[in-house]
Every structure is written in structure tokens, then in C-alpha cells.
Amino acid sequence: MKSHLALYMFVSVLFLIGVVFGAVMVNALSLDQKQELARHLNYFFQNVDDGTMLGEPQADSFRQTLGLHVKWMALIWLLGLSVVGLPLVFVLDFLKGVLVGFTVGYLTGQFAWKGMLFALVSVAPQNLVIIPVILIASVAATGFSLHLIKSRFQHRRGALAQSFWQYTGTSVFLTIVLSAAALYEGFLSPYVMKWVAPMLLV
Template sequence: MKPSAIKAYMQDHLALYIFVSVLFLIGVVFGAVMVNALSLDQKQELGRHLNYFIQNVDDGSLLGAHQEQSFRQTLGLHIKWLVLIWLLGLSVVGLPLVFVLDFLKGVLVGFSVGYLTAQYAWKGMLFSFVSVAPQNVIVIPALLIASVAATHFSLQLVKTRFQHRRGFVAQSFWRYTGTTVFLGVILAGVSLYEGFLSPYVMKWIAPMLLV
């Protein structure tokens, strides 16, 4: 894409990017605050599950055959999320749910990082940096781009509904679908990292949390 085309694209979509990014950030803050709202029993239950997971990371249980399973599960989750955004973008009615998904993604990230930090202080922050941050540096922008594409396409449907410009709608649909497929390929690459490389990185940090 030419620099001029990129500039024009950003000018046309900047407001949408700001909107979905703010929704995501609000979700992150909300997720972090939710950690403080947990009861003592809930914190202890989550702590047991987290300790079990970290022990599995430390003893290498997540390596070998488990890595392929982790890759498939992670890929499936990312693709399902992406396809859901794509489907919701095909109708004006489903558009608000795209924004809900952006907010929920922020909640998940905020809660994960917030709980690890609350449970293990700076060690939890370090663990979240190697276990949560690397893939989300790509996953989050990809999902936000998908959300903007879905919003733009849905708004285009509203604009052209009474103009009988079927060719224009078809062209926008294939561009929208092509963007989604491209993002799916990127998320597949991220899933490879999460499934096959991330366990080794987490294994390096895990002993610090078990001390």
C-alpha cells in the first residue's frame, strides 16, 4: 500500500480506531479493578489453579505433545473471535456486539495482568510480560483492525441501502473479507508462537514464582 493510500485510510478511519481503542482500554481498567472485587474464596481458588499451571510450566509438562494441542486450541480461539467479528460486521444489528467484544478483550487482558501482579507483585508483572504481552502486542491490534473493518463495512451497508449500488457493496464485501483473511493468517502465526515458543519463555520465569 502506498504511503498516500495509508494516510488517506487513517484519515478516514481514525475516529473508529480511537473509539475501539478507548473501549478496549476501558475494558483493561475494568478487568484490573475486578481483581480487587474478588472474594477471598475466589482468590484462593484462582490461586490454586494458577499455582498448578505454573508448576506444570516449571516441570516441562506443557512441552512436547502438549504444545501441538496448545497451538490448536489457541488458533481455534483466535479464529473464532475473528470470525465472530466478521459475521457481526455483516449486519447493522450486530455492530454493537463488535464493541462488546472489544471491551471484553480488554477485560480479559486487564484481569490477567492485574491478578498476576496482585498475586506475585513484581514477579507476577514479569511473568505477565513474558506470558501475556508478547502475543497480545499483535493479537490486540489485529482484533481492533478487524473491528474497525467490521464497523466500516456495516456503516457502508447503511449508506448504500437506499442507493441500489450493489456493485459497490460487493466490492466492499470482498475487501472486508480479504482483510479478515489476512488478519487470520497473522493470528495463525501468533498461535505458533503461543503454542511452541511461549512455553519455553514461561519456563524460564516460572521458578521465580514458585520460590
């Protein structure tokens, strides 16, 4: 943490900028776009309230969610293996912030405190795990890319191999941690959302 403190601060600020940008995007939506989103959300809330989501195989939902997390982590890992791909890691951090900011901003703007409550139970819990994991993975990818640059000048293949396995091990461990978020999204989130969804039905 100490050796990469500046990187942690950088990716955290980048993520927060994405959150703010996503929230601002809500105000840029046209009336037709807001109405279309409202219709889709109302249909979603209706399915949650009817218990349709609970009728779906939760194991399938868990596998799909975990698969998405694994792909996201694999992409960050791959981008960290080359200096050229490093800027795309920062783009992913920014986009993650935009997604979170837009989701929470729209729910809050459209449904006031009820939307905030829904965001707290449907968005916040898993993201308390997902966001730190993605930021840590991004710092690890950045650190390894910088190590690649140094190794080209210092010609230390042994140190590079050790760093590669440390980087890969960190990525695998973080992916395992993401399974906790996938478990919540797959098995617990539908029940929590069912409790809140009736408040948001129009």
C-alpha cells in the same frame, strides 16, 4: 487509517476501558476467590516448572490456539455483515480488554514484580499482535456495517459487492497474521514460561 481514524480511536478507548475494568475486578474478588485462583495458578506453575507443558504436543497447542483466533475473527466478520450485530463487535472489544486487564492485574497484584515479569513473557508478546488485529478487524466490521446502511439509501449494489470482498479479504489477511501469535503461544511460550515459573511457586 485516515478515513476511519475516529473509529480507531473509539475501539481503542473501548478496549482500554475494558482493561481498566478488568484490573478493577481483581480488587472486587473475595478472599476465597483469590485463594482458589491462587491454588489453580500454583498448580499451573508447577506443571510448567516440571516440564509437563513441554511434554504435550506443541503442534496440538498451536492448532487449538489458532482455532480460537479463527473463531474470534469469524465472529467479528459475521457480526460486521449486519447492522444489528455491530454493537456486539464493540462488546467483544471491551471483553478482550477485560480479559487482558484482569489477567495482568491479578498476576501483578498477587505476585508483585514477579507476576509482572510472568505477564510480560506469557501475555504481552502474543497480545502485541492479537490486540491490534482485533481492533483493526473491529474497525473493518464497523466500516462495512456503515457502508451497508449507506448502500440501502443509495441503491449501489456494485459498490456494496466490492466493499464486501475488500472486507472479507481484510478479515482473511488478519486471520493469517494471527497465526504468528499462535506460533508463539504454541511453540515458544511454554519454554519462556518455564524460565519464569519457578519464581512464582508458593
